[in-house]
Amino acid sequence: xxxxxxxxxxxxxxxxxxxxxxxxxxxxxxxxxxxxxxxxxxxxxxxxxxxxxxxxxxxxxxxxxxxxxxxxxxxxxxxxxxxxxxxxxxxxxxxxxxxxxxxxxxxxxxxxxxxxxxxxxxxxxxxxxxxxxxxxxxxxxxxxxxxxxxxxxxxxxxxxxxxxxxxxxxxxxxxxxxxxxxxxxxxxxxxxxxxxxxxxxx
Amino acid sequence: xxxxxxxxxxxxxxxxxxxxxxxxxxxxxxxxxxxxxxxxxxxxxxxxxxxxxxxxxxxxxxxxxxxxxxxxxxxxxxxxxxxxxxxxxxxxxxxxxxxxxxxxxxxxxxxxxxxxxxxxxxxxxxxxxxxxxxxxxxxxxxxxxxxxxxxxxxxxxxxxxxxxxxxxxxxxxxxxxxxxxxxxxxxxxxxxxxxxxxxxxxxxxxxxxxxxxxxxxxxxxxxxxxxxxxxxxxxxxxxxxxxxxxxxxxxxxxxxxxxxxxxxxxxxxxxxxxxxxxxxxxxxxxxxxxxxxxxxxxxxxxxxxxxxxxxxxxxxxxxxxxxxxxxxxxxxxxxxxxx
Numbered sequence: 045x046x047x048x049x050x051x052x053x054x055x056x057x058x059x060x061x062x063x064x065x066x067x068x069x070x071x072x073x074x075x076x077x078x079x080x081x082x083x084x085x086x087x088x089x090x091x092x093x094x095x096x097x098x099x100x101x102x103x104x105x106x107x108x109x110x111x112x113x114x115x116x117x118x119x120x121x122x123x124x125x126x127x128x129x130x131x132x133x134x135x136x137x138x139x140x141x142x143x144x145x146x147x148x149x150x151x152x153x154x155x156x157x158x159x160x161x162x163x164x165x166x167x168x169x170x171x172x173x174x175x176x177x178x179x180x181x182x183x184x185x186x187x188x189x190x191x192x193x194x195x196x197x198x199x200x201x202x203x204x205x206x207x208x209x210x211x212x213x214x215x216x217x218x219x220x221x222x223x224x225x226x227x228x229x230x231x232x233x234x235x236x237x238x239x240x241x242x243x244x245x246x
Numbered sequence: 247x248x249x250x251x252x253x254x255x256x257x258x259x260x261x262x263x264x265x266x267x268x269x270x271x272x273x274x275x276x277x278x279x280x281x282x283x284x285x286x287x288x289x290x291x292x293x294x295x296x297x298x299x300x301x302x303x304x305x306x307x308x309x310x311x312x313x314x315x316x317x318x319x320x321x322x323x324x325x326x327x328x329x330x331x332x333x334x335x336x337x338x339x340x341x342x343x344x345x346x347x348x349x350x351x352x353x354x355x356x357x358x359x360x361x362x363x364x365x366x367x368x369x370x371x372x373x374x375x376x377x378x379x380x381x382x383x384x385x386x387x388x389x390x391x392x393x394x395x396x397x398x399x400x401x402x403x404x405x406x407x408x409x410x411x412x413x414x415x416x417x418x419x420x421x422x423x424x425x426x427x428x429x430x431x432x433x434x435x436x437x438x439x440x441x442x443x444x445x446x447x448x449x450x451x452x453x454x455x456x457x458x459x460x461x462x463x464x465x466x467x468x469x470x471x472x473x474x475x476x477x478x479x480x481x482x483x484x485x486x487x488x489x490x491x492x493x494x495x496x497x498x499x500x501x502x503x504x505x506x507x508x509x510x511x512x513x514x515x516x517x518x519x520x521x522x523x524x525x526x527x528x529x530x531x532x533x534x535x536x537x538x539x540x541x542x543x544x545x546x547x548x549x550x551x552x553x554x555x556x557x558x559x560x561x562x563x564x565x566x567x568x569x570x571x572x573x574x575x576x577x578x579x580x581x582x583x584x585x
Contacts, residue, residue: 066325066326066329066330068319068322071318072319075318079315080307080310083308083309087308094308097308098310098311098314101314105318106318106321109318109321109322109325175298194299215258215259219281222291222295222298223281225294226287226290226291230290
């Protein structure tokens with residue numbers, strides 16, 4: 045068995061213990077495991093700004109490089125990583141309120157473009173664009189909760205640990221988010237059937 | 247109605263995922279209708295949720311750039327090198343040696359040095375500022391009524407030096423004082439040059455003796471002694487002058503003086519005249535020059551024998567030497583007896 049395969053079998057917490065001991069292979073493994081996930085999280089949270097998301101991923105892992113002792117092994121690494129990422133997004137929201145307010149216009153123009161085409165793919169893109177716009181209207185907490193739940197696939201328990209709130213609060217937020225999106229995206233009710241169809245064709 | 251308490255709003259997501267409104271149990275419907283208006287809204291929300299769950303698969307997931315990982319790995323390697331350097335310094339540095347955490351606290355050099363320093367400081371403090379010794383000195387400095395007048399000068403000196411004086415030392419000082427008094431008051435019957443030198447030395451030490459406690463020196467004794475010494479010195483000078491004359495005559499007229507007769511005049515006086523009857527000889531006699539101190543009965547008799555044995559021309563010479571009777575009384579008496 046190759047060395048990298050051995051690291052792949054280790055848990056996040058075990059890898060972080062090795063990272064604290066300056067094991068570069070462990071750091072590489074943990075990066076491979078979470079870089080894409082965190083990049084997409086930042087991408088969704090930061091108005092689909094690819095460059096900014098890349099920078100945020102680098103900053104996030106630089107925190108691990110410089111101060112791996114910040115991570116407490118008693119806590120699951122995944123929730124700790126997302127809580128750090130979420131805090132970075134919060135700070136970014138505070139810093140760039142102007143850009144946040146300008147973002148809906150960008151999304152709106154993207155939605156308008158996609159709506160003009162008229163085929164099934166455009167319907168899908170239109171749905172995603174409207175979803176992003178609807179999420180944009182939500183506050184940061186509900187938005188991050190929704191992204192972590194439906195786009196990053198985190199469990200209710202993990203989200204509650206990331207946001208440091210009860211699981212009931214997370215569930216409640218998700219319910220009211222669905223209710224809100226139902227009003228905004230009601231005309232895309234057949235999108236699920238469409239998605240299944242697309243997946244079948246592909 | 248008991249089932250109402252088994253559902254919470256948080257559980258709506260699970261119900262939306264799992265059951266349509268028609269599939270809900272009556273109590274579940276009652277619970278759901280608290281949060282939605284009707285069955286149509288419930289089903290609409292259900293479809294929306296299904297769509298939302300399907301969105302990630304529709305979206306194009308992005309992947310991080312390779313350069314990002316390279317930059318992070320380079321930073322990690324640099325940090326590792328830095329950490330290793332720090333660890334090495336921590337392990338081999340002075341502070342690491344001083345406070346070696348691998349050893350128990352008693353064996354750490356830092357603790358041992360600190361303990362040694364504490365001991366040294368304590369010893370120095372006790373030796374220098376001991377309150378017990380100070381009390382003892384103060385008590386000993388208290389003067390008795392008898393000593394208060396006689397020891398005044400010494401007491402002041404003690405206050406300045408703060409020397410602790412024991413009783414034995416005081417006794418020794420008293421003995422020395424008594425000896426000094428004995429030396430000073432000793433009757434001068436036999437005085438030699440050596441005695442004069444010693445007595446002179448004693449007098450030179452007189453100022454120190456003056457400082458001794460409880461001793462009242464009689465200045466009159468010193469005056470008498472001074473006069474005697476002066477007188478002795480004068481006599482010695484006179485004798486030396488005479489000897490010089492005698493030696494001059496000897497070198498001029500005689501090679502050897504043989505004493506044949508001695509007449510002591512006025513022996514009880516301070517000054518008297520010693521009359522020698524001497525003869526010139528050219529024989530092989532002892533070449534010891536004649537002077538007052540070497541005139542002995544042994545030499546006298548030997549000279550007589552020599553005279554008898556040899557046939558040499560002699561010329562009688564009479565030499566008068568003023569000499570102090572008290573100083574050479576024993577010698578002169580021997581000479582006189584021999585004669």
